[in-house]
Amino acid sequence: MYFSVLPKQPHPILSYLRVGRLLYYSLAIFIVESWFYWVKLxxxxxxxxxxxxxxxxxxxMFSFIHIFLVLADGWSRYQNYKRAKDQFFMHGFNRRIVDTYIxxxxxxxxALEAAKELGIGEEVKAYYIAKGVKWYHYVPYFxxxxxxxxxxxxxxxxxxxEGNYKPKFNYSNYQQLVLQT
Structure with missing residues (x-):
């Protein structure tokens, strides 16, 4: 394990909301749009x-279907977060791990939220900047x-x-981090 002491960890719900905050902003927009279009229909x-x-x-229909797509996307990104957090915890900052989520x-x-919670967020952010990632790169590269x-x-x-990822570590008990089996 790379980290001996962790910063205090946020509640999983807070992490879930932070990971998908852009998605949940768009979710609110799609809900309002759906309601507006329903009234017009x-x-x-x-x-x-x-x-x-x-x-x-x-x-x-376009707006209503997007509500469910955004929720599914948010769930998948939370699975990415949990996997990235385990990877960063076990290996520390590693370019191969960071590149997986670029x-x-x-x-x-x-990945940034997972890294921030482990205290290496600035290192990951600097790496993305060095790779040419800009703040306005919203459209996925693929x-x-x-x-x-x-x-x-x-x-x-x-x-x-994205399948459910069960974290390997209990981050909520950061004083005595225990491997979960």
């Missing part, structure tokens, strides 16, 4: 023609490289269907 259904009904129905803003946020990403199983499984 009901109005169109009563008073307007079919093409206007179709427009509002499509808009509502692909998207949300993955970088998961989306730019491969416009057909949405048709690949790897995208769906890694983005929305």
């Amino acid at each position: 009901n109005e169109a259904y009563t008073y307007y023609s079919n093409w206007i009904i179709f427009f509002w129905a499509w808009s509502f 692909g998207s803003k949300c993955q970088r946020m998961a 989306m730019i490289k491969d416009p057909w990403f949405g048709f690949k199983k790897h995208f769906w499984s890694r983005t929305f269907l």
Whole structure:
């Protein structure tokens, strides 16, 4: 193990919210949009023609489906966070570990949150900056490289269907860190 003493660890719910904060901001927007489009769809259904009904129905479905996609993405990023935290705890700062999470803003946020909680956040942040990652790089790099990403199983499984990761360590008891089996 790389760390002998850890800073006080936040509650897992707080970590969950910090990891996906950008996602949860967009979740709030999609909820408000869905409500707005639902109101407009009901109005169109009563008073307007079919093409206007179709427009509002499509808009509502787009926003409503994104609510669940954002929730699934947030869950997957939390799994990345837990895995990254275990990796950083066992190996300390390691470029190979950090590079694993460089692909998207949300993955970088998961790795950065895990690193911050272990006291190596500035080192990870400096590494990302040195690799050319800017604060405004929100679109995942794989989306730019491969416009057909949405048709690949790897995208769906890694983005929305990440399996549950059980942490190897009990970080809440940071004075006497115990290997969980």
